Amino acid sequence: MKKKNSRGFILVETLIVTVFVVTLFVLVYRATIPLMGEYEQQNYYDDIDSVYYSNLFKQIVTRYANIDYIDEYLKNNTYMDISDCTDTILYSNNNYCQLVKNKLKIKEDDKILITEYNIKKFKDEVKRNDYFDSGTLSNFRDYISTVPNYEPFYSILNSMAFNNNSNKSILASAINAFNKKFDVPQPRYTYIGKYRLFIIRTVEDADGSTSRRYSNIGVYTGTNPKFLMGEKVIFNPGDGEKEFYVLANSRSVESTVTLILAQNLAGNVCFNTAKTSTIPTTLLDQLKTKTSGWSNVPYLTNYTYTSSAGYTINYNGYRARLLEENDIYEFLGCKEDEKLCYDPTLAFEVAFEEEKLNFLVDNLTETNGYWTGAVVPNSDLYAWAIMKGKVIPVNLNDCTNIGIRPVIEVEKSLVRREG
Amino acid sequence: MKLNNKAMSIVEVIVTFSMIMFLLVGLLVIVMNYRNKMAVSLEELNLDSFKNNLTQDINKDILTNGVKEITDDTNTTDTSNPCYSLGLNRCITITFYNNTKKVLGTSKVNPNNKDSIINKYIYYDGIKYKLKDELPNTLPEGRAWIDLESIKVVDDAILDSSYTVLEDGTQVNIYTIDIEVSHIDFKDDFGIHIVASTDYIGM
Structure with missing residues (x-):
């Protein structure tokens, strides 16, 4: 049998291995340190x-x-x-x-x-x-x-409230075409930038x-200015500049804003002369007459409001509408199903606890207010009104202290911020 | 086959032992170094979170509601002003377009009061955003507690305002809120630096 080599590593071998290992460490170190720098x-x-x-x-x-x-x-x-x-x-x-x-x-x-x-x-x-x-x-x-x-x-889709799904799908198709052209990864078709x-x-x-x-x-350069609820703005509805408050940024399209007049347009108006919990005919007549000269406000088309009490108001031919339950939910910051926040079916008043809602009672005294378009269902006696810093059920017989405050939807470009 | 039955010589044992010790000490140094780095990183992370949370909370209000006015109410004599009773070192009131008001301020730090240094905070809208500092148990002779603080808050320039008039005659105010927060171990500023304009159009 061949005799085994019983000698260990010689110095040169040791040195070679050492140099090799050190080189390896240096390479690893040099590759790692810049990564830490990049991270910082x-x-x-x-x-x-x-x-x-x-x-x-x-x-x-x-x-x-x-x-x-x-x-x-x-x-x-x-x-x-x-x-x-x-x-x-x-x-x-x-x-x-x-x-x-x-x-x-x-x-x-x-x-x-x-x-x-x-x-x-x-x-x-x-x-x-x-x-x-x-x-x-x-x-x-x-x-x-x-x-x-x-x-x-x-999100362009989320910023618009569409009346029907066909409009939504038309826009979605247009955005899809845009995405194809500009190589936008799917399914981010809802986002668009300039x-x-x-x-x-x-x-x-x-x-x-x-x-x-x-x-x-x-x-995104096409963004319309965003108005804030309660912000006072100046708008000329057609018969001279008036102060309005912003009620909501947009109900239908991004370029419009919903405003409420900062004061009553008419005072001492009955909900309806019959003083019953039916459609507010007297209010609506007054609203139509008083706002008929508001030529800068487009007519409401296909706009109807169905009250919790069951009647429907068709606003075709009107330039303005009355405040309604959805507005109340919106400014109180509650949803329709949150009955503890505001329940239009129960004749319990809701106080505006937040200072930011003071705009709703601007130019009102302690004893007057304005009607909404909603009666309290099943009460036969009350309709909702805004007064005394509250959403309050007011007796339908009260025709002396309650007036009208029109709600309109107009182009943002026609609205000027106060000051 | 005949086995090699020789043991290691004393020199071999010493050399091997030295090498192992050398490696262990090296590793220990590395571990200790990373342990310190971890503690420092954790501190940095806390300060980063502090800055991000507070900056985001204030900016969220500004972007949602729009700034109408910001006033320095540190020395207010109006008893109904929240700054009067909050006992803050500096106190400013941000008024938004919906007429809500929110108070931003810094806690008072007494150079000789340990508690006021380790529990300093920035106050915003009823919340104390704490800046937990650590101090030794005993105070070296001739020193004040403030000399030993790690986190320093500088609020001298908490509010600055300028204005310009646009072409249509509208006056626009621009407010700068600056509260510096620094840590002796880091070069970054973890403070609040907010610029708000009254020429607001929302997000």
Whole structure:
């Protein structure tokens, strides 16, 4: 039998193995450490302050930027630098833009970029163009690689209340076509965006050093202004400007707002002259007559209201309607099935406990109020009215203290915020 | 077959033992290092959560209701103003377009009162967002408790406002709420930095 080699490793062998192992460790270390750095860097991507700041600047873009100019520019370019608030072609209200920029601590060297909402092309440009790997934008390539081409941020279907499913399906088909064209992953057809806004800003940290923050937000330029319930607005219904309060942002389409007059249009009106719990004919006659000259308010078409008491009011030919149970649910913040919140079938008054509902009793004294279009079912005696800071059942015989306050639905563009 | 029945020499044992000890010490250092890092990360995570929660709560109100006005009511003499009775160091009132009001403020910190330092907080809408600090049990001679705090709140510039007039003559106010919150171990600011404009159109 061949004699076995009983010697151990020689020095050279030991050294080779040691060098090999050390090299392996160095390689692993070098591959791991940058990952930790990248992880730390990602703390500065879309941090909470930057996201809210982007949202505020988005409002500058949607309200005061020259959208046609941006559209034209983006036809031939993948992005546009919109950092310069002094650009009078790009922005109206330059001072406001500059003030917001200063308040958001966006410095002169920082960047505000706008691109198409789908950033696929822009990502390619960032990869190719060395501009995005220098100066303020030095880490921008890393950042944008973490941003999806598409992100849902705006639900067009949810923002609209459709009367029937066929309208909904027509819109859904249109959005599906849009998705196909622009390579939007399914089933996100409910989301639609026009631009993407990127803000890259340098922030001074607590220890005096600086770090760069990156954020992006979707911009939908077709958004109509959102009004707040209880907000006082000025609107000219056709016979001069009047104060109204916003009742709800939209009942039918996104571009309209539901308003209630800030004062009674007529006082001392009977619910109906018969003083019975039937359809409020007297109220409706007065409402129609008093609002007939409101030419800026479109006629209500196919609008009916069915009371809990069982009668139906057909508002065809009316420009305004009466307050109804659904409005009450809405401003009390309750749903129809939450009977503890407001039960129209029981003659128990509901106080407006929240200060924000004071708008409903503006310009009323302690003793007067205005009717809703709803009687208290099975009572034969009461109809719902707004008075004394409450939704209150009022005796149908009371024709002296209760008036009419019309509810209208108009285009938001015709409504002006107070002040 | 004849077996090798020789044991390890003393040198081999010492060398092996030294190597094992070297490895163990190395590992111990790494583990201790990560243990410290974990504690620090946890602290950072707490501060991040604090900032995110409070920032989100305030911004949610701003975006939902719109800011009508923000006033610094720290030194109010109006007894009906919540800032009068809350005993805060700085206190501002945010009034929204629906006329609801919410109070934001910082707790009072007494440099020589340990409790006021370890239990400092930022107050918003009835909730105390706590910034739990840790201090040693005993105070070294000649030092104040405030010298030993890890988390520092700076509220000197809690509210700043500017305005501009738009082309249509509308005056727009822009308010900046700045409360710095820093930790001696981190370079980041975990404070509240909110910018709100009265030119509000909602989300």
